[in-house]
Each structure stands twice: as structure tokens, then as C-alpha cells.
Amino acid sequence: MGTATALILTGLATDARSAAPVSKANTNTTASASASADINVVKNAGFEAGLAHWTCAGGSGATATSPVHGGATALKATPSGQQNAECTQTVAVQPNSTYAMSAWVQGGYAYLGARGTGTTDVSTWTPDSGTWKQLTTSFTTGPSTTSVTVYLHGWYAQPAYFADDVSVFGPDGGGGGDDDPEIPATPTNLTAGSTTTTSIDLSWTPVAHATAYHLYQDGTRVLTATGASATATGLAADTSYAFQVSAVNAAGESAKSAPLTARTRPSGGGDGGPVPKHAVTGYWHNFDNGATIQKIRDVQDAYDIIAVSFADSTATPGEITFNLDPAIGYGSVADFKSDIQAKRNAGKAVIISVGGERGNVTINSDASATAFATSTHALMREYGFDGVDIDLEHGINSTYLTKALRQLSNLAGPDLVLTMAPQTLDMQSTSTEYFKTALNVKDILTVVNMQYYNSGSMLGCDGKVYSQGSVDFLTALACIQLEGGLDASQVGLGTPASTRGAGSGYVDPSVVTAALDCLTKGTRCGTFKPSRTYPDLRGAMTWSTNWDATAGNAWSRTVGPHVHNLP
Incomplete structure (x- = not known):
């Protein structure tokens, strides 16, 4: 139990230009329950059409062919001086509706958010990264909200950030969906959580463009989830099972994830183990x-x-x-x-x-x-x-x-x-x-x-x-x-x-x-x-x-x- 180095980063609490509070990404954000009717209301979500439908402050944005998360191009936006390289798109939404928002980012500090929701505006961020990371959050529109501004930005005097495969999934607000839907990528980080004698909780990293997920148990599809978690039930005590998950949307189903083996608890021993709940x-x-x-x-x-x-x-x-x-x-x-x-x-x-x-x-x-x-x-x-x-x-x-x-x-x-x-x-x-x-x-x-x-x-x-x-x-x-x-x-x-x-x-x-x-x-x-x-x-x-x-x-x-x- 030793001494940790102090880390003080000031000025990151709020982006004064977007007036959006900064918060950590919630990797457990789920998609809308009405997944069958949901679409990605963002246009040119993968920047395959350059910066069409997007507006980047002060000419800070451009497209890049490397690195990319999906397709052939991604957004590259470079902060300079007193601008944070914000790129925005106004999307059509329905009132009183919930939207799941995500984007893949890499490079310098990167922020994803929505304002003008009519309820609580949201944002999430990540420090600089040498690999692609997915930012996820969600928002609910107000009773009279028909459009919301989605934004990406970096941070002042920080390196350029890259963004790709942006999604805002929810009911169509009248503007239609992304012009070129693709089969989603294969889910990763399939993990087992709490177990009982008859059930196992499972979760995975959300996938861009996915409207639902299929869970497979020992090779057989057993359920469909609208979010990035599910519980396998009806299992036998003290038994190992192999699980896989795939992502689906209107374009089709991804390949199955790498298998995860998880075991239920033995009967007679209780589900709490040797450590109490608290x-x-x-x-x-x-x-x-x-x-x-x-x-x-x-x-x-x-x-x-x-x-x-x-x-x-x-x-x-x-x-x-x-x-x-x-x-x-x-x-x-x-x-x-x-x-x-x-x-x-x-x-x-x-x-x-x-x-x-x-x-x-x-x-x-x-x-x-x-x-x-x-x-x-x-x-x-x-x-x-x-x-x-x-x-x-x-x-x-x-x-x-x-x-x-x-x-x-x-x-x-x-x-x-x-x-x-x-x-x-x-x-x-x-x-x-x-x-x-x-x-x-x-x-x-x-x-x-x-x-x-x-x-x-x-x-x-x-x-x-x-x-x-x-x-x-x-x-x-x-x-x-x-x-x-x-x-x-x-x-x-x-x-x-x-x-x-x-x-x-x-x-x-x-x-x-x-x-x-x-x-x-x-x-x-x-x-x-x-x-x-x-x-x-x-x-x-x-x-x-x-x-x-x-x-x-x-x-x-x-x-x-x-x-x-x-x-």
C-alpha cells in the first residue's frame, strides 16, 4: 500500500463552447427497446462521403484514409488555438424518445455529445489513445424536441483526434437513416458476470450500427438482446457452457464472437460464495x-x-x-x-x-x-x-x-x-x-x-x-x-x-x-x-x-x- 503519483488535470470539467458536461463513457449503455423500428439517424456516419452533413469549426475537419475503424475513410479533426475542432450534425428525432449514441475515436482527447435534447444534454470523453475506442452514451428527447445537435470535439492544444462510425439509434424523426448501412462488426470482450446455480450474466462491448445481438449457447441461439448484456437462464448447476454473441441490423448478422466458457455455481453451496454481499x-x-x-x-x-x-x-x-x-x-x-x-x-x-x-x-x-x-x-x-x-x-x-x-x-x-x-x-x-x-x-x-x-x-x-x-x-x-x-x-x-x-x-x-x-x-x-x-x-x-x-x-x-x- 504505497504512494501514488498525483495527477491533476484542470479545465476539463466543462467545454465552455458546447456547454456540455464531461463524463466518463458508460460501456453498459443499451439500445432502444423498440429496436425493430430504430434507425441510425446520423447521415454519413462513417465519413465515406467526406464531410457531407457535418460542419467542422474553423476548417478543423478533414477526412483521412488512415487510421479508419470501418470503410475507407474517417474524420480527422485538429484543435488549434482557442478552438477544439468541434464537428457537428443536426439530426431529426422524435419527441419523448430515447436514443443510444456512440462513436469510435482514436488519437488525442475526444468527446462525443448531444445538445438541444429538450431534457438533459449528455457527453462522454476519453483521454488520448493509440487504438480505436468506442464512446457510448444515450439521451431522451423532450416533449417538443424534433432535432438534436450531435457533436464531436477534441481539446485545446491537444493532438488531432480521429472519429468513425458515429451512430444515434432510435426512432426515425423524419429525416431517414444513414445512407449506407453495413453489417455490424463482431462483438468483442464477451464477459461473464454474476452466476447462480441456474443462470449466468453476460456482457460485451457495444458495436456500431448494431440494432440487436444474438446470444448463442453451445452453438445454439438462445435469445436476442437489444443491449450489450443478457442473462442465460434455465441452466444446470455446476455445469460449463460455451457462449458466443453476434451483432445484427437490417443489413445482416456479424460473425460470432470468440467463445467464452463460463460455469454455474454448484448446488447446495448458495450463490454468495465465502464473501457476503456487503x-x-x-x-x-x-x-x-x-x-x-x-x-x-x-x-x-x-x-x-x-x-x-x-x-x-x-x-x-x-x-x-x-x-x-x-x-x-x-x-x-x-x-x-x-x-x-x-x-x-x-x-x-x-x-x-x-x-x-x-x-x-x-x-x-x-x-x-x-x-x-x-x-x-x-x-x-x-x-x-x-x-x-x-x-x-x-x-x-x-x-x-x-x-x-x-x-x-x-x-x-x-x-x-x-x-x-x-x-x-x-x-x-x-x-x-x-x-x-x-x-x-x-x-x-x-x-x-x-x-x-x-x-x-x-x-x-x-x-x-x-x-x-x-x-x-x-x-x-x-x-x-x-x-x-x-x-x-x-x-x-x-x-x-x-x-x-x-x-x-x-x-x-x-x-x-x-x-x-x-x-x-x-x-x-x-x-x-x-x-x-x-x-x-x-x-x-x-x-x-x-x-x-x-x-x-x-x-x-x-x-x-x-x-x-x-x-
Whole structure:
């Protein structure tokens, strides 16, 4: 649990020229329920006809043949001076109707939005990117709205941005649809979420020009969804199924996605696993740093997940081991294992944490990924750990860490407890390696307890800068994860248990409970209030149970009951 570099980006909260608030992209936006009647009301959506139907401020826009997302050309718009290279199109819409909007972007900072909706104008954005990303959002028109201005723009003094395959899907407002509909691309990132004994939740990345999606189970089409998620039901307990998804529109059906294998939970064990719906995580010191020394048996009862800190790396890349520190006072390793088993018998999950401020494990190849998985599973079997916590603070490789965690899941089975404790900077965008890893393993991920400390001021999901140590800091940064693809049940708030627990960012436990209420109930918020509530929010984490004991257990006595009484 180390120090994160502060990131302060000012002036990105609102584009004064469009008067559109900036927000993170919601990758779970769904298409209109009346998909059979919906069209893409944007004309020349792929810029195949140059800039026809589009107007770009100050001659900032042009077409480019590379890079392109689809077809032969894309938009290239270059900000300069006091203009942000805004390109607009006014589209015909129906009143009191919902439209799903998306665009593929690459290059510099890129924004997508709609104004003149007659209700709440919307926008979404992404930092600069070397690959194509899809921005998605939606809006509802007012009772007398018949036209809406769709816009794309970059940011002042930033590099050119590219845009392609823009879509605003909804009822035809009388202007007709895109002149040249194409079969949509194949959906990607098919992921399994929550599972029960009879169902599996599935989601995928939305596809431009798709009006619906077909879900296939073991090669047979089982349902059609209008949005980028669906639930497969009527399944057998403790059974593996292979799923694929395709995208469809009036032009036809795409190829099926790569297959995803997911397994239902076994019967008789319940659907909640070893971690409760709302859980409190605490890190336990396997060292003496001046905090209260505890044995595992001494860990306060409020903690549902106890992360043993930390594993040690070996000379073999990716491999970890564990060395019990004599300073803790155990007479033998057997006593330590006995304490772990007693906590597990009491309904607690005890996991091994990897990393920390000074720890590092290198996982950057197939061999090191396998070494991590096999050595972690060996520790689970030897000590009785329920899973692993990823607290790497010195850079990760999402490709190989994902492989390592997948292999570990295959070895450990469906009851694996997998947590993460990234620094604030690591979760500012879905393009970071940590965030990509979390989304890659979303189907086996228990909770991400981001460290809301040692960071300085940071951007919230609304693009505004918030100061560390406030309710707004906790809620606005949590919103990035909640709207960036993680389930609410996979998000926890990590704060220090005492002023000595971190270099900066300590908040009174009452601030933690206020943030929990703001996110789950919409009450006790600061100046930032999320656009919706997240009653399934997993809970909270602290560094550490030892510092909590040093401070008279103030954190666990206040935050613990509050988490357990969440809706």
C-alpha cells in the first residue's frame, strides 16, 4: 500500500463552447427497446462521403484514409488555438424518445455529445489513445424536441483526434437513416458476470450500427438482446457452457464472437460464495512497523476479508512464497495455519496479498504467468488461503496478469476470492493496465478496493478535480469504476485506519460512511452526487487491521456495522 503519483488535470470539467458536461463513457449503455423500428439517424456516419452533413469549426475537419475503424475513410479533426475542432450534425428525432449514441475515436482527447435534447444534454470523453475506442452514451428527447445537435470535439492544444462510425439509434424523426448501412462488426470482450446455480450474466462491448445481438449457447441461439448484456437462464448447476454473441441490423448478422466458457455455481453451496454481499476488507501485517502486532486470531470481527500482507517473490519470475515473520510471535507455522482455519470456520475469507509499497512480482510472460498461478495455488493449499489480493504498485502487464489469474481460477475453482488494491492513478481510465486487468477478469473478480490515499487531487467521473480526504473524492472517483464497467458488487472504498496508516488521505470514519450512503442511497453526498445509486456496492477496505487496533478500533467499529447494514 504505497504512494501514488498525483495527477491533476484542470479545465476539463466543462467545454465552455458546447456547454456540455464531461463524463466518463458508460460501456453498459443499451439500445432502444423498440429496436425493430430504430434507425441510425446520423447521415454519413462513417465519413465515406467526406464531410457531407457535418460542419467542422474553423476548417478543423478533414477526412483521412488512415487510421479508419470501418470503410475507407474517417474524420480527422485538429484543435488549434482557442478552438477544439468541434464537428457537428443536426439530426431529426422524435419527441419523448430515447436514443443510444456512440462513436469510435482514436488519437488525442475526444468527446462525443448531444445538445438541444429538450431534457438533459449528455457527453462522454476519453483521454488520448493509440487504438480505436468506442464512446457510448444515450439521451431522451423532450416533449417538443424534433432535432438534436450531435457533436464531436477534441481539446485545446491537444493532438488531432480521429472519429468513425458515429451512430444515434432510435426512432426515425423524419429525416431517414444513414445512407449506407453495413453489417455490424463482431462483438468483442464477451464477459461473464454474476452466476447462480441456474443462470449466468453476460456482457460485451457495444458495436456500431448494431440494432440487436444474438446470444448463442453451445452453438445454439438462445435469445436476442437489444443491449450489450443478457442473462442465460434455465441452466444446470455446476455445469460449463460455451457462449458466443453476434451483432445484427437490417443489413445482416456479424460473425460470432470468440467463445467464452463460463460455469454455474454448484448446488447446495448458495450463490454468495465465502464473501457476503456487503463486505469489509482489512490488511494484516506480517511484519512489525510500529503498529499493534496482531495474530490472525486477534483480527477484529468486523472484517470479512483478511488480506495477509505480503507474499514474497522468489528468483523465478512470477513465483511467490510466504515467510512468516518471527516478530509476530507465533510459536510455529502450524499455529498460524490453525488461526487461519479458525477465521474461515467463523465465516471469514483469508487471502494472501501480493505486492505492497516495496513488494514486486514480475509477470510479463507465459512462463511467469504459470509460475504465479501454480505457486499461489500451492500457498492456498498449504496455508488454507481462500484466494489472492493483487496489490502490485510497480507496474503490471494486463495481458500476462490476466493469464495468470485465469490459470489460478482454473486451479482453485469457483470459490476463489480475488481482490485488488490499485492506487488512484491506476483506475483513472479503462485504458490503464490495472483497469484493463480488472475488466478482463470481471467474471471471477470479487472486489477492487482502490486506495483513496497517498495520491493528491484527482479527476472524478465528471471530469472535475477533487481534493483527497473528502466525501467528493471517494464518491467521484468510485464513479469512474462504477460507470467504467465494474459491477457495483466489485467496488469497495479503501481508506487508512489512522493518520499513521498512510502519508496522506486519512479521513474520519464518518466520511467513509457518508460516501457509502451517497453511493448506495443518494444521501449524505458532498458537492458531487452520482446520477444514480449503486445499492449493491461491495463495501470498504482499510490499511490496516493493525493500524485500526492502534487507533482503538475506531475504523472497524464505525465502518464495519455500517457496511453490514447497507441495503
